Amino acid sequence: MNTPTPLTNAPRAVLADDERLMREQLRARLAEVWPELQIVAEARNGLEAVQLVNEHRPEIVFLDIRMPGLTGVEAARQITQLPPRAGEDDELLPEIVFITAYDQYAVEAFEQGVADYVLKPAERERLQVTVQRIQQRLAARNAPAGTVDAPPGPNMQQLLHQLSARLNPGGTPNYLQWIQATVGQAIQMIPVDEVLFFISDEKYTRVQTAQVEALIRKPIKELVDEVDPRVFWQIHRSTLVNVKAIAGVTRDFRGRQIVSVKGHGEKLEVSRSYTGLFKGM
Template sequence: MKALIADDERLMREQLRARLAEAWPGLEIVAEAKNGAEAVQLAAQHRPDVVFLDIRMPGMTGVEAARAIAQLPAEGDAGSDDSGGWAGCEIVFVTAYDEYAVQAFEQGAVDYVLKPAERERLARTAERIRKRLAQRERGEGPSLAGMQPLLQKLAAHMNPAAAPRLKWVQASVGQSIQMIPVEDVLFFVSDEKYTRVQTASVEALIRKPIKELAEELDAELFWQIHRSTLVNVKAIAGVARDLRGRQIVSVKGHPEKLEVSRGFAGLFKGM
């Protein structure tokens, strides 16, 4: 297995590398990053199985880097499949004690270790990660892309001064421009050029891509279920499987069915 380490402190990177050599001898550290932006670049280049991210780095934080890594396409992906992005990476946050962050990590499928990293903790982390990677190979368990709502909450917690959540959408309806309240939107579906805004009574177009909308919308209200689709949680009537085993979302007050890509299937556990 390959790993990437990202920390703005050189001594912390060296310590983590040394502890991992003891706790996880079969893990190869293929690259080290000094900041979040470099971590995203190196993750795209090396495609590691595991990325160890310092949660607080100057510029792009570890959480922001994790969100960007989750959006990386699969190798050779031209954007036509339903993978929901690159799903093969596990994230481990390395952090000084942060009660909120620790509680959030324990509720999700991302792991964490506290500074300074202890051998025993790293050994337990290694065991959990190997199990989760094995589950993914069998098509089970959530992908990193499916953890975007959790990562968005963490990012908001770490940067409370960030821009407020989007409340209105300015969209083209025929020859006019309308202001549509986001709570009225049933779902957003994007193609290469436009994003369709669908309410119970209006279909409109905007030029903003799904990736930007996902950054600006409340992650508790809008779930990303596909690389091209965001759905209002309150508008979900139900989720069923089709003959091919794919999860399909039914929308209240609208006949359209929305496909859930494999990378986001973990949002609907037990289906």
């Protein structure tokens, strides 16, 4: 269900919930606390949510955790890995707000991840807190790098890992242990825990260890789901870094955060969507 074209510069959102009454209630509450917000589309399941976000590229996405097709967690994984369109800012990802019925374990994971969530039914007071956080983050996007401190955003991969574990307590993640990569003319097996960082271009992903530089064809959007998010942090759409390999974080003359890597001269840029990982730098 689509709405008229949004006003210029007005923040835009996609709502996703398989219950029509819940969508209507959230839309009404948002109109009260954030009248400028434009609801550009509404999704009835997770697959539709990903498609509509890809089509409209909103600044905010409200995702019900339990939906058919794809759960909110699975949809969020796909949304955060959508490739930018030509001319789009490659650094910015939509703000994601999860909608959930009261679930103690899920709420604990949200709180630990400093993420935004809305309990069903959406209450005006709690929704206002979420709206204020998002407004501050959106304002920081339009400010020169390093000049405005936004509320820290979640490490989305870690948060999604926590939520998956909470919602599926019987499931055990099976993370990659080895990478089969091309080194020169040879194929080599590289232990994942030796990897300093992964960085992708349009065709290949570079696998960098202290001694070896190798190439694989697996893109970052797939690696994100296959490596342990407690070990590898995504700091850019195209970059995953081993937390143990981070020597420090500084700012360059443009105010961008730059990660230094232990035992390697590479400097890795942190995109604005991930600056909350290094709050205070």
